[in-house]
Amino acid sequence: MTAAQLMLAVLWIGLTLYALLAGADFGAGFWDLLAGGTARGRPQRHLIEEVIGPVWEANHVWLIFVLVLLWTGFPPVFAAVMSTLYLPLTLAALGIIARGAAFAFRKASDVLWQQRLFGAAFALSSVVTPYFLGTVAGAVASGRVPPGLAAGNLIRSWCNPTSVLGGVLAVGTCAYLAAMYLCHDARRLGRPDLAAAYRRRALVTGLAVGVLALAGIAVLHADAPALSGNLVHRALPLVIGSGLAGAASLALLVARRYLLVRATAALAVTAILWGWAVAQYPYMLPPGTPYTEVAATPAVLAAVLVVTGAGAVILLPSLAWLLILFQRQPAPGRHDVV
Amino acid sequence: MVVGVRAAGPADLVAAREQMALSLGWHIVLACLGVGLPALTAFAEWRAIRTGQPVYLALAHRWAKAMGVLFAVGAVSGTILSFEMGLLWPGLMGTYGQVIGLPFALEGFAFFIEAIFVGIYLYGWDRLPRRVHLLTAVPIVVSGVASAFFVVSANAWMNQPRGFRLVDGGVTGVRPWAAMFNPATAPQTIHMILAAFMVTGFLTASVYAVGMLRGGRDRYHRLGFLIPFTAAAVLTPLQIAAGDYAARFLAHYQPTKLAAIEGVFNTGSHVPLHVGGVVRDGQLRYAIEIPDGLSLLVGYRPSTVITGLDRVPVADRPPVTPVHLAFDLMVGVGFGLLLLGAWLLLAWWRRRDLPRPALFLRLAVLAGAGSVAALEAGWVVTEVGRQPWVVYGYLRTADAVNPAPGLTAGLVLVAATYVVLTVASVHVLRRLAHAGQDAAGPLAAPQEAAPPQAAPQETVP
Secondary structure, three states: OOHHHHHHHHHHHHHHHHHHHHHHHHHHHHHHHOOOOHHHHHHHHHHHHHHHOOOHHHHHHHHHHHHHHHHHHOHHHHHHHHHHOHHHHHHHHHHHHHHHHHHHHHHOOOEHHHHHHHHHHHHHHHHHHHHHHHHHHHHHHOOOOOOOOOOOOOOOOOOOHHHHHHHHHHHHHHHHHHHHHHHHHHHHOOOHHHHHHHHHHHHHHHHHHHHHHHHHHHHHHHHOHHHHHHHOOOOHHHHHHHHHHHHHHHHHHHOOOHHHHHHHHHHHHHHHHHHHHHHHOOEEEOOOEEHHHHOOOHHHHHHHHHHHHHHHHHHHHHHHHHHHHHOOOOOOOOOOOO | OOOOOOOOOHHHHHHHHHHHHHHHHHHHHHHHHHHHHHHHHHHHHHHHHHHOOHHHHHHHHHHHHHHHHHHHHHHHHHHHHHHHHHHHOHHHHHHHOOOOHHHHHHHHHHHHHHHHHHHHHHHOOOOOOHHHHHHOHHHHHHHHHHHHHHHHHHHHHHHOOOOOEEEOOEEEOOOHHHHHOOOOHHHHHHHHHHHHHHHHHHHHHHHHHHHHHOOOOOHHHHHHHHHHHHHHHHHHHHHHHHHHHHHHHHHHHOHHHHHHHHOOOOOEOOOOEEEOOEEEOOEEEOOEEEOOHHHHHHHOOOOOOEOOHHHOOHHHOOOHHHHHHHHHHHHHHHHHHHHHHHHHHHHHHHHOOOOOOHHHHHHHHHHHHHHHHHHHHHHHHHHHOOOOEEEOOOEEHHHHOOOOOOHHHHHHHHHHHHHHHHHHHHHHHHHHHOOOOOOOOOOOOOOOOOOOOOOOEOOOO
């Protein structure tokens, strides 16, 4: 394995974690949007705040990690994607601002109309942002981003069937992941009624995403034949694996095995992301730009990989601690006691 | 890197620069608070453990909440910057992204650690034993300072590009560590990290100065004022020394920037120090001159030769008036803050108390805004003083910009977003400040566990 291949793998691991972790946070915003009126929706919104509050920033950092590794490891790809797709990416960036800030502000606000306003901004941007990020994935996958600065079509590169499919799939996957995660959290926090509601939603969105993915095969066949060809050949095991894991998740949801379903659902999403990577390999900007042409010099790749390895040694135990701590309940009466 | 067929118009270049200036100028304040507030909070919590006095814990909890909100907003305003690096400056990133990638990757990790421990610190406020909880602040402080170091070392590289060779428009032979530890790294990072602590100290103190002027003279207000103000005041003379070091560095490594800072057009010895003034017809006019001042500051002798703007072609000169005036503003505020700190020191030495005149507190309120103004001015000096280059001597800003049309529309959109964000941030922080001294009250930072039944009020109380 070359350093450039290793870098690609690390990049894709980062993207996968972003999709699985931050994706669920976006999805929580989706359910926040649909939680209903102020009084009826309060328990749900409370649950969502409780669940994503301590972790969403850490989850969000995976995106920064991916961006930095992309511009360091494959700078011309970063420049081409950002310049050609600057419209959806600017909109996604604005969505990221609105979402993070509004979420923080809603929590720190105690006046109803402000909570409503911040809540609406949080929820809407949680839906809009993954859509635009999905269109970007679709643009790259369907070969609409050529190398060079703003060399692609500024509109059609992300307003096309594959991009729309990518956007809708992204929103759907986020909603599904969130509903599925929230089942266990609701039960853990003593709200079986909410757990039942999110189980229903997870089942519906899971089915919808599955159907959409199947319909997507036809879209890709017509719009991105090179990608769809590889998806049903080289990447077929991963695609089938994703389908099986998805089906297993629905079965586990029916059986109320909320913790186990997290594993299978994560597996389904991971498999489809890596299926895309396998289908597109070795091209970073299909049809004509393989990763070997755009990789940084070996010294840079080596330095960044070493730093990444060393960083992971500190990072992963810290992250594990956060997630474990977060599953614990507060000790009663220890508030502000020295 | 393939050069695009499009070319950016001058309006789009201006729009891109304004957008970057706005986003960076906004984020830099949040970033400073992200570096400084954890240290203040940890200090107050440490005092609470040492003295057993609840007032310290109340302060720590309040600052922790503010830190949580500001960290959340800073996380997103920082993310926008990593987008904008590509959205606005793909010509820079496509060619040089790999040269400056290493410090950004390191910064990514530092920021990640910071995000994790901010989550642990706030969520663990009453879930962890107090001493363990205090220890979880240590990684926040360390990674905050490290983040500042890494990011500023990337900016230093833009001033002193090292660690690569340029062959046919592409970079080869990249030595990422040499790029990161370039000559400008030491002066810039020291100056910036000190600035972060100063801004945090003076800004936080100004909040309590307002409270004291309104009659809040209890221990909570006094300590809330004294802890951050003292920290910032102690750092002020160090910062002036660090700034002097940074300016002397420029005399040797980036003389064009120093010439713009001081409005020196003609190379020569016995160069005076200029205070104020504007450029008219290629000369600095209406400035107060301190004879031989600049020559003395740079080389300790009046005969020290200062390189003027005449040594570079007109097309390679930065705009002088804004750089010069921004520098004067920064230095002026710096010395003002020094005097204010000295006043407190004098009063404390004589009476173990704050200066009696209300003027002191009024000036302390101003010091909060002033330190931010100095921060922004200093950043204008380093960024505008590097123009027309984005990578000094290698890449012009005009050649780095995204050639796609419509950047002006993006600027309008982003500017509107930041206006809303500013209004909302200030509003929420004010509510947090006015929520009374019961820090465990209903208002929560996003990382905290929500209080169990926080039903909102219908109207503003």
